[in-house]
Amino acid sequence: MEKYDNIDELTGLYNLNGILSHLQGHETRAAEGSIVIIYLNVMNFKSFNQRYGFVGGNEFLRGLAGEIKGLFPEELIARTAGDQFIILANSLDEKEITDRLTMLSEASARHDKGLRLHIKAGIYQQTGDETDPVIMVDRAKIACDDIIRVYDKSINFYDEALSKKNELRQYVIDNFESAFKNRYFKVYYQKEVRALTGKVCGYEALARWQDPVIGIISPLVFIEVLEDVHLIHKLDLCIIDMVCKDLRDDINSGYAVEPVSVNLSQLDFELCDIMAEIDKCRDRYDIPVELLHIEVTESALTTGADFLDQQIKKFRQAGYEIWMDDFGSGYSSLNNLKTFDIDVLKIDMDFLRTFDTNKKTPVILAMIVNMAKELGIHTLAEGVETKEQYEFLRRIGCEKLQGYLFGKPTPVDDFNRAVDCSFDVCEDFSLASYYDRIGEVNFLGNTPLRDKSFEIFNNLPLAIIELQDDIAQCIYANRAYLDYLSSLGFASLSEANSIYGTTNHPDIVEFTACLKRAQVSPDHRAYADIVTNGNTVNHKIRFLFDSGNRQAFAVVSRNTSIHEESDTAESLRVAMAHVFNQYFRVDFFDEDGTVDNIFLNADQKSVSDYTRDAKEAVRLYSEMYIYPEDKERFKKFYDITTVRDRIENTKSAYVVDYYRSATPGDNGRMQMYMILPFYYNGKWKFISLCRYADEIRDDDLK
Incomplete structure (x- = not known):
């Protein structure tokens, strides 16, 4: 009967009475020497029981008990409450304890059915001043309880600091009422x-x-x-x-x-x-x-x-x-x-x-x-x-x-x-x-003006395009991209895919070529403005992956002819009246020192995507696309603050100059850059045009 009273029926381990009997020396295997008490508490066990029932909970406890016995074969082990265990050991040092408890935490995962149950451990090492064995168990429990709310700490040794903290806790309990009163x-x-x-x-x-x-x-x-x-x-x-x-x-x-x-x-x-x-x-x-x-x-x-x-x-x-x-x-x-x-x-x-x-x-x-x-x-x-x-x-x-x-x-x-x-x-x-x-305005969202409707929406027309055997097919399109396709006259994504898969129309060929430029570009990006179904479409493309016979690209496409919300829409409508078809790049400068790229059909980047500051954009452009010997002259040429004075001095309607291209593959090919000012809506604006010099006819500049 005494033995039965000391045994936990579920796990076969000792219960609290059993472990205390050993500590108090009531049996021949009573602890002696340098005693170590390890107090274990399983976190989140209540949730485990709620999910898997008491049968599942008991199964976990029996499994955990087996893991403890395997890792502490020479020690006395007890289950003292529903999810709490005590290990009574002799002469284990801190490293041995820590190593075994770390292995126990890993081993417990074999029984938790994927619901991670963290094990907190408090350890008390005998000092010799204990007047009652129960004090040692209490101190191990205090060390364990001290880290219950500490998310990233699982093992805690009872020490002098914890002892003082415990004394302070007791002081709080003893003096709380008087603190209120006074x-x-x-x-x-x-x-x-x-x-x-x-x-x-x-x-x-x-x-x-x-x-x-x-x-x-x-x-x-x-x-x-x-x-x-x-x-x-x-x-x-x-x-x-x-x-x-x-x-x-x-x-x-x-x-x-x-x-x-x-x-x-x-x-x-x-x-x-x-x-x-x-x-x-x-x-x-x-x-x-x-x-x-x-x-x-x-x-x-x-x-x-x-x-x-x-x-x-x-x-x-x-x-x-x-x-x-x-x-x-x-x-x-x-x-x-x-x-x-x-x-x-x-x-x-x-x-x-x-x-x-x-x-x-x-x-x-x-x-x-x-x-x-x-x-x-x-x-x-x-x-x-x-x-x-x-x-x-x-x-x-x-x-x-x-x-x-x-x-x-x-x-x-x-x-x-x-x-x-x-x-x-x-x-x-x-x-x-x-x-x-x-x-309430979301500065980080791309729909900051939209009322909150708990609807997931991205107003950036985004698609994933797959290129296989030179045929482009859209395999994903968000709602904004479907709206963009509708603006071009396509009734559905399948209709657009059908046309792109069967025609050799120049705008589709040009779009495919732009995809390929992105693939071979050092930064895997390409930009192009392509006239499609009578609309000017701006494409920004990023190459994602090549699997051998197929390539994937992320594409953002905007119909700039009708895009009412675009910052450059008004600028585009004004500037298009001044643009000649023969220019491969058009940039729009404002007297306030900003710049926007509004047309691009070359193997170059839209530097205004990186900065709208005109001076910085010119510097970036010169670093990327202008021969080193021509850079300083180029930057002076694009000092927008002096353009009107230079035009006044030359009695011309524009300023023009020539610079060698540093674009890979151009081999220093000469390019003509022209800046054309005009007055609109109370402000001076400037159109920057670029084309290759060897394509210019004499009457182009007349």
Whole structure:
């Protein structure tokens, strides 16, 4: 009977009674010497049970027990709770422990059915000062619990620092009530800044414990403890009460009033009717609902989704904004966006920590902002510390910013109200909705003027063209490309493919030749303007891959004859009246120093795709296509600011000069460049024309 009481029926391992019996020396194999306790906890096991049932869960536990026995054959092993195990060992050093636990983590994948179950391990190594064997188990568990919320750490050794942290945790538990009573908790406010204006547009309320014995106690310590002992709602309501009191003082003062965001724990929703309690605080100080924003950490949204979804809907229906804090901090971020209605996404500060060192970070940040905009969610980036980060986030359309660049969290008593709360520094709250509407515009999208419809659409006419035996066929076309084909008179994609596959019409031959130019080009790109069905079509082509008998290309095609939204459409209509068919390149300069390429039918690039700055475009062009000895003369020739004076001096209608081509294959072939000015719509504009000199007839220049 005693043996039965010490055995776990499911796995055949010892249970908690059994392992403690060994520690207390009740059996002949009692632990002795240098004792090591390893405490294991399987993360996400509840989800595993929900998906595969208790039968599947038991199967996993038996499999994991077998893996533990295989890796720790000389040690005593116990299953002490549903998904927790204890290993009792003698004289294992840290490397041996770490190596075996790493192998155990890998071995557990054989039993988790693809639902990755991370194993957290806390290790306590005997020091000799233990008065009770249970203390050793407790300390191993403390080491394990310490990393439960640490996403990227699985093994933790109990040490002096953890011991002091544990003492501090106990101090928090013992002194929490007196801290409330004596008002040791304070609110520190951290600024939230509108990226568009640089003005303060809100604050985040942060809790601080100023203890007379210990000093400042970190919220990283006391918040976790208060959640563990289910007292966190008392703290959060205390902070909200102080925030409402400060907001009332702001309203009465005549200074700028900004909304404050307050943090709620998942437990707040479970331990009380949190919205009713917050409403009481607001009513007590007569605070409008628009001035209090509710922040819920992303980690809080990972469990109890249905319940929390209902709670969040209640808040939003009552007029509160709901903000998701710490987005991207290691939890199921995208699933949360699908499940919950969120007003503001706070991007976790960890992203900006690698802004200068990881080239992927800016791309990820831009994609998060782009996605949020398409979902109709506003964005705030945490942890902004440099001007470069500020400018980048502003450029990609992140609406609000928070971080040490704008100041550290500060108690209200340290504010210089006359300055810090003035309208020179702070936003007029009546303009908040105005700026929020501006913030809905997606600077990164290609349809920034379109209303949000949750419809996936790209207005860039994009197709994948496959070339096989010199026959071009479109194997993919987005909706914008189908619209482009319709503008050319094709009723369908299949009709266009049929015509392109059977005809030797010059425009189709020319298009095929352009595909081939892209394939052999050093950068695998080609550009061409081709007249098709009476329309001028601009093609931009990128070669993708060659499989031997077929080649794939990405193609963006625009019907520039009718494309109303193109920046160059108006310029094209004006310039076409001045263009002669014999020129292979036409560029359009403006007196404001910009340039657009509006016609190109040569093995050259549209440098205005890289920059619209005329001076820089001319420099790039000369580097790519002009003989070295002619470059400086070429750049002087294309100084648009002097063109009209030069024309006046020569009594001509244009300026013209000749330069040798550095284009591969031209072998220094002479080209003629002409600049023709004209006055249109209140501005001077300049057409640049280019053709090969050996194709010029005498009467072409008459």
